[in-house]
Amino acid sequence: MNELLQEINDPVAAARGVRLLLWRDDLAHPDLPGNKARKLKYNLLAAQEQGHRTLLTFGGAYSNHLAAVATAGRLLGFGTIGLVRGDAPPAGAALNPTLTQAAADGMALHYLDRSRYRRRAEPEFLAEMQMRFGPAYVLPEGGTNALVLPGCAELVSEIRAETAFDALAVAVGTGGTLAGLLTGLRGPEQAIGVAALKNGGFLRGEVDALTQQDTGETFRNYSLHTDYHFGGYAKYSADLLAFIQQFRQRHGVLLDPIYTSKMLFGVLDLIQQGHFAPGSTVVAIHTGGQQAWAGWQQRFGSLGR
Structure with missing residues (x-):
């Protein structure tokens, strides 16, 4: 398996018969990852x-x-x-x-x-x-502008070259990465977006505007989930911090506190709710952002580590 693709043997996914993989875009470049x-x-x-x-x-x-x-x-x-x-x-x-x-x-x-x-x-x-x-x-x-879409679309072909999948999951801040993934999918697979900010329903309009500008199309093979923001952009709770710590202990992966942690919390909750059919393969994308931990530590002390 490609070193950027990691199996996540999580009990929640196992119980629902879902294969969960993590694409480690945070490791893709030593200086400019994600x-x-x-x-x-x-x-x-x-x-x-x-x-x-x-x-x-x-x-x-x-x-x-x-x-x-x-x-x-x-x-x-x-x-x-x-x-x-x-x-x-x-x-x-x-x-x-x-x-x-x-x-x-x-x-x-x-x-x-x-x-x-x-x-x-x-x-x-x-x-x-x-x-x-x-x-x-x-x-x-x-x-985020129209030129971000082709760069993010390339990620789809990179993942598809390594594994078949039914869904790609990504955190959503401005909508550019999700929009790019949609232009790269163009098939039966689904995209799952997890908003990192409060009241993120407007992001569907942002995503649709970007894909319309780039391809002349809007896509329906995606869902946007807005209930996993933990209070808003860059907000947190004890539950989120416990999840980050547990995920690192269990899987050896440090999630960032702004985007990817909320996305994976949401994906595992969706799996538990039966959002994905048994036998599905879901690839969650770690989009980087670990540089945020230094500032997090400065503002909030030892939380999250």
């Missing part, structure tokens, strides 16, 4: 083709996306500018671990108050940022 690399792939090619030498993007202070863009810039020779939501830290104050690493990778960090940050998708605001910082290839918050 779905962020897939989402950036064709955007970075477009930036190069258009002659850009700088990437400009947006994110919160603990953003996986900011960290990934900074790393990609270092690896591929782009300058990077990160526009961070919130106030700048006081003079002399240490940056959090995510921003410290982004700065070490060469990202120039600038801060936007929340009212200005809300304007991040407005053409006039983007033009203002280009005037301020110079020509740059603009990546949206989270990295």
